[in-house]
Amino acid sequence: MTERLDVAVVGAGIIGSATAYYLAARGLSVAVFDREYVTAGATGRCPGGIRQQWSTEDNVRLMMKSVEIYEGLSEELGAEIDFHQGGYLIVAKTEEERRRFEDQMRMQRSLGLPVRWLEPGEIKEMVPQLDVEGIGAIGAAWNPTDGYANPFKVTYAFASAARRLGAEFHLFTPVRRVVVEGGSVSGVETDKGFFGAEFVVNSAGAWSREIAETAGVSLPNRPYRHEILATEPVRRFLEPMVISFHDNVYFRQSHAGAILGGWGDPNEPPGYNLSSSPKFLGRFSRLLISYVPGLRSVRVVRQWAGLYDVTPDAKQIVGEVPEVAGFIQANGFSGHGFMAGPITAKLVAQLISGEPLDLPIEGFSIERFRRGETGREASVVG
Amino acid sequence: MARRIWDHPILDFERGEPLKLIFEGREITAYPGESVAAALVAEGVDILGWSKLRGRPRGFFCGIGKCSSCLMVVDGIPNTRTCVTPVSPGMRVSRQRGPPPIPDVVPEFDLEREEVDLAILGGGPAGLSAAIAAADLGASVLLVDENFRPGGQLIKQTHKFFGSRENYAGVRGIEIARRLLSEVGGLGARWVLRSSAVADYPTGSGHRIVVRRPGGATLVDARAVIVGTGASENMLAFPNNDLPGVYGAGGLQTLMNVFGVLPGERALVIGAGNVGLIVAYQLLQAGARVEAVVEIMPRIGGYFVHAAKIRRMGVPILLRHTISRVLGRERVEGAEVVAVDDSWRAVEGSERTFDVDMVVLAVGLTPSVRIPAQAGADMIYVPQLGGHVPVHTPRLLTTLDGMYVAGDSSGIEEATTAMLEGRIAGAAAASDLGYAPDRAERVISEAQRQLESFRSGPFSSRVLEGKEMVWEKAREVIG
Ligand SMILES: Cc1cc2nc3c(=O)[nH]c(=O)nc-3n(C[C@H](O)[C@H](O)[C@H](O)COP(=O)(O)OP(=O)(O)OC[C@H]3O[C@@H](n4cnc5c(N)ncnc54)[C@H](O)[C@@H]3O)c2cc1C
Ligand SMILES: Cc1cc2nc3c(=O)[nH]c(=O)nc-3n(C[C@H](O)[C@H](O)[C@H](O)COP(=O)(O)OP(=O)(O)OC[C@H]3O[C@@H](n4cnc5c(N)ncnc54)[C@H](O)[C@@H]3O)c2cc1C
Ligand code: FES
Numbered sequence A: 001m002t003e004r005l006d007v008a009v010v011g012a013g014i015i016g017s018a019t020a021y022y023l024a025a026r027g028l029s030v031a032v033f034d035r036e037y038v039t040a041g042a043t044g045r046c047p048g049g050i051r052q053q054w055s056t057e058d059n060v061r062l063m064m065k066s067v068e069i070y071e072g073l074s075e076e077l078g079a080e081i082d083f084h085q086g087g088y089l090i091v092a093k094t095e096e097e098r099r100r101f102e103d104q105m106r107m108q109r110s111l112g113l114p115v116r117w118l119e120p121g122e123i124k125e126m127v128p129q130l131d132v133e134g135i136g137a138i139g140a141a142w143n144p145t146d147g148y149a150n151p152f153k154v155t156y157a158f159a160s161a162a163r164r165l166g167a168e169f170h171l172f173t174p175v176r177r178v179v180v181e182g183g184s185v186s187g188v189e190t191d192k193g194f195f196g197a198e199f200v201v202n203s204a205g206a207w208s209r210e211i212a213e214t215a216g217v218s219l220p221n222r223p224y225r226h227e228i229l230a231t232e233p234v235r236r237f238l239e240p241m242v243i244s245f246h247d248n249v250y251f252r253q254s255h256a257g258a259i260l261g262g263w264g265d266p267n268e269p270p271g272y273n274l275s276s277s278p279k280f281l282g283r284f285s286r287l288l289i290s291y292v293p294g295l296r297s298v299r300v301v302r303q304w305a306g307l308y309d310v311t312p313d314a315k316q317i318v319g320e321v322p323e324v325a326g327f328i329q330a331n332g333f334s335g336h337g338f339m340a341g342p343i344t345a346k347l348v349a350q351l352i353s354g355e356p357l358d359l360p361i362e363g364f365s366i367e368r369f370r371r372g373e374t375g376r377e378a379s380v381v382g
Numbered sequence B: 001m002a003r004r005i006w007d008h009p010i011l012d013f014e015r016g017e018p019l020k021l022i023f024e025g026r027e028i029t030a031y032p033g034e035s036v037a038a039a040l041v042a043e044g045v046d047i048l049g050w051s052k053l054r055g056r057p058r059g060f061f062c063g064i065g066k067c068s069s070c071l072m073v074v075d076g077i078p079n080t081r082t083c084v085t086p087v088s089p090g091m092r093v094s095r096q097r098g099p100p101p102i103p104d105v106v107p108e109f110d111l112e113r114e115e116v117d118l119a120i121l122g123g124g125p126a127g128l129s130a131a132i133a134a135a136d137l138g139a140s141v142l143l144v145d146e147n148f149r150p151g152g153q154l155i156k157q158t159h160k161f162f163g164s165r166e167n168y169a170g171v172r173g174i175e176i177a178r179r180l181l182s183e184v185g186g187l188g189a190r191w192v193l194r195s196s197a198v199a200d201y202p203t204g205s206g207h208r209i210v211v212r213r214p215g216g217a218t219l220v221d222a223r224a225v226i227v228g229t230g231a232s233e234n235m236l237a238f239p240n241n242d243l244p245g246v247y248g249a250g251g252l253q254t255l256m257n258v259f260g261v262l263p264g265e266r267a268l269v270i271g272a273g274n275v276g277l278i279v280a281y282q283l284l285q286a287g288a289r290v291e292a293v294v295e296i297m298p299r300i301g302g303y304f305v306h307a308a309k310i311r312r313m314g315v316p317i318l319l320r321h322t323i324s325r326v327l328g329r330e331r332v333e334g335a336e337v338v339a340v341d342d343s344w345r346a347v348e349g350s351e352r353t354f355d356v357d358m359v360v361l362a363v364g365l366t367p368s369v370r371i372p373a374q375a376g377a378d379m380i381y382v383p384q385l386g387g388h389v390p391v392h393t394p395r396l397l398t399t400l401d402g403m404y405v406a407g408d409s410s411g412i413e414e415a416t417t418a419m420l421e422g423r424i425a426g427a428a429a430a431s432d433l434g435y436a437p438d439r440a441e442r443v444i445s446e447a448q449r450q451l452e453s454f455r456s457g458p459f460s461s462r463v464l465e466g467k468e469m470v471w472e473k474a475r476e477v478i479g
Helices: A014-025 A057-077 A095-110 A120-126 A151-164 A205-214 A278-291 A293-297 A337-353 B036-042 B125-136 B152-156 B173-186 B249-258 B274-285 B304-312 B370-375 B415-432 B437-454 B458-477
Strands: A005-010 A030-033 A088-092 A116-118 A139-143 A168-170 A175-181 A184-190 A193-202 A222-231 A241-244 A249-253 A259-263 A300-310 A317-320 A327-331 B019-023 B026-030 B071-074 B077-081 B092-094 B110-121 B141-144 B190-192 B196-202 B207-213 B216-227 B231-233 B246-248 B266-270 B289-295 B317-319 B321-327 B334-339 B352-354 B358-361 B365-367 B379-382 B387-390 B403-405
Touching: A005 A014, A005 A175, A005 A184, A014 A030, A014 A151, A014 A327, A014 A337, A030 A151, A030 A193, A057 A095, A057 A151, A057 A337, A088 A095, A088 A120, A095 A116, A095 A139, A116 A120, A120 A139, A151 A168, A151 A337, A175 A193, A175 A205, A193 A205, A193 A337, A205 A222, A205 A300, A205 A327, A222 A278, A249 A278, A259 A278, A278 A293, A278 A300, A278 B196, A278 B207, A317 A337, A327 A337, B019 B036, B026 B036, B036 B071, B036 B249, B110 B125, B110 B207, B110 B415, B125 B141, B125 B152, B125 B173, B125 B216, B125 B415, B141 B216, B152 B173, B152 B249, B173 B415, B196 B370, B216 B415, B231 B249, B246 B249, B249 B274, B249 B358, B266 B274, B266 B321, B274 B289, B274 B304, B274 B358, B289 B321, B304 B317, B365 B387, B370 B387, B370 B403, B379 B458, B387 B403, B403 B415, B415 B437
Parallel strands: A005 A030, A005 A193, A030 A168, A088 A241, A193 A327, B019 B092, B110 B141, B110 B216, B141 B190, B216 B403, B246 B358, B266 B289, B266 B358, B289 B317
Antiparallel strands: A088 A139, A116 A139, A175 A184, A184 A193, A222 A259, A222 A300, A241 A249, A249 A259, A317 A327, B019 B026, B071 B077, B071 B092, B196 B207, B207 B216, B231 B365, B321 B334, B334 B352, B379 B387
């Protein structure tokens, strides 16, 4: 490899793969490096939930744009991605939650999101199997245009389309160092040697902090284990994704019928632990059965864990870092990088090719932490 | 349909008072001790369900709970493995089309906890021998098996075993199982049936094992664990390989030899290793015709005596042949066999059709290693041992503290070696936990000596090659 790349992308999750696609579509030369394979990170471990009901305006706008992309993505990439808009049902259990949801829904509606409040009876009508009284739901925030897609299909569709457009994927090729010369990136050092590049995109998920460090850039991100499981398939009965911030729980039903869901342990310490715990199995199973008692005799068939790449305000970091020209961050997604993936990747491509951006990204710049700004995203689950 | 065997040259099927199952609204006769699937097949029900996506008919295949071909709704609970579920009077059974709805019954579910020195997963020859060795040295033992009949593959082996006298040569497999079981009981080791180990979480000081059983689950906290979960049967790729009437050799043995059910009249056996040859002989004993034994290799893989026995009874063994497809829509109605050339390709024009209603696959086994893989033990792919196995030392210790493996789940071999490995693993676990280490070490070296002499024969050279690879890896990882 002698020629200098326009862009070297670190990490072949949804972010790296989609970024490669949008860059290649602009005629730029791109290579993606992953120390394992496409979807080896959080992307291949997440259930693919796509939600636009967020507590901060910039996230609502971002996710609405992403959904626009998702709606036409299958056609654009020429591959099935199992995108399904069955809605997100966010259960409220306390009056405090109801007030908060009402405020948020007002903001979300002003941005054009068709979100509304459901009374317990309406929830019951929508999903008769939910034990609305049993869990003490007093209502729910409901947005019918939320949904899910299959993370493997989406990411492989992006990667294949990127390859067709000339992007290279170097799999099982760890990036050891982002090389900086005179305040600008000059390329990446990998197990396959040095690759010169004008720009380096850091989309290494929970390992982004380590990658940034090799360029002397310090990120505030921390990895947190999040566990998840899948049951055997049962006949479709659940259209929406059901979540509760109160119980820190989410679940949905896959196309094939499996229930996928997780519970976030508030006492989980940061770290790269990817093991599965009996505590999660017990806690989540109990919670799930309290929501849908009929699942009691349905078997769990798999359990696994992935990492959230969490920033201090639970919002992603997108954009160039001021200290190293050409070093672009696209990480810190704090548990919602799958849904944010397509639009974020597109914005990164626009930024690199100098086009006008579809949305402003100042709110996601790393400098917000340095300025001590707060604007915490509160609607994080799992 | 008269599929139950009442007269058998060497087996007595003592059936108790018949009882009734309700199968999709109609009454079906069953006998106590039968599995639901066996009872249905005995009564002529070949289609136990339909595949989820394409709606293809599914029938009995493995008979030991490993292939998911027999999932049915039993008393309202979907996806029940009917081949390892015993019948009971009035039980309601129905077939599934597509994913089943979530049940409207909400059964009781209780969670129990248990503490024990040593948990043994699987009660075949390996697990039973491990239990005997460890209990004899003073360890408290809990053995769990997901079947409702203990003994693993032994209980369907009606032939007399080879090997050395100290390891039951000349004794039939079913009898060996009986003896091992009574020894286990005599030593005060506990065993529970219909209990599937579904997960193992290493805790640092031991293992927390989740065991699913009727009515709930048990969390077993064990200081050490031995995995003796056996193997599952291999499939071959050919059109219609999924039709009811295509059986795994072990699955058919279970039907014939354990439950006394012969599901057809004419069979084609694929594979001329020992298992294929033995199953062909047992089919003849049960009163079926065996049209041929088909073997893709240019020579017979099994022992000469087994081959001679069936040849004497007029069964042709077709070398350099393989099955190319099964005929039929709802169940096997025939099979097509072709000759193969030196590069394993079908020879054009060599197709022959056999009018059979049973196709029996005896094409090898794959170690059942989900528990060690899930728990995080290092795995290694060794074709000579049948696939992925946990890396283990000659003492059967895996790369996880306190986890041992024995029998087919450490590499496909035989019942005799499974028993020896079980003894070694049981003694090693007890010794490592501090029980009678001196005596334990003597048990281990004696069993290792026997294992070595057993494996010195020409039939074991491949296995030994595989084991060497595993031990070499273990030396690297564990030291
Ligand atoms: C249990 C769970 C549930 C989730 N649920 C949702 C959800 O419903 N909706 C949603 O939007 N998001 C969800 N998320 C978050 C989402 O999965 C992530 O935000 C998203 O997948 C991040 O994608 P990525 O491409 O940035 O990172 P990743 O998918 O983690 O990819 C990073 C890649 O970088 C590679 N890498 C690391 N180090 C190096 C190196 N040195 N050299 C080369 N390559 C390297 C890794 O191998 C990996 O493939 C969930 C996450 C988890 C764990
Ligand atoms: C047709 C045939 C003929 C054979 N003939 C001979 C012969 O002549 N001589 C000879 O030496 N060998 C013979 N063998 C091989 C021999 O039967 C096996 O090698 C031996 O039974 C392996 O013993 P095992 O204890 O490892 O496993 P198995 O006997 O398979 O026992 C495993 C046990 O584990 C249980 N189990 C599995 N998973 C779980 C779980 N998750 N939780 C709880 N329980 C579980 C199963 O129910 C089963 O009872 C034959 C095998 C076959 C199939
Ligand atoms: S699981 Fe029952 S036949 Fe295989």
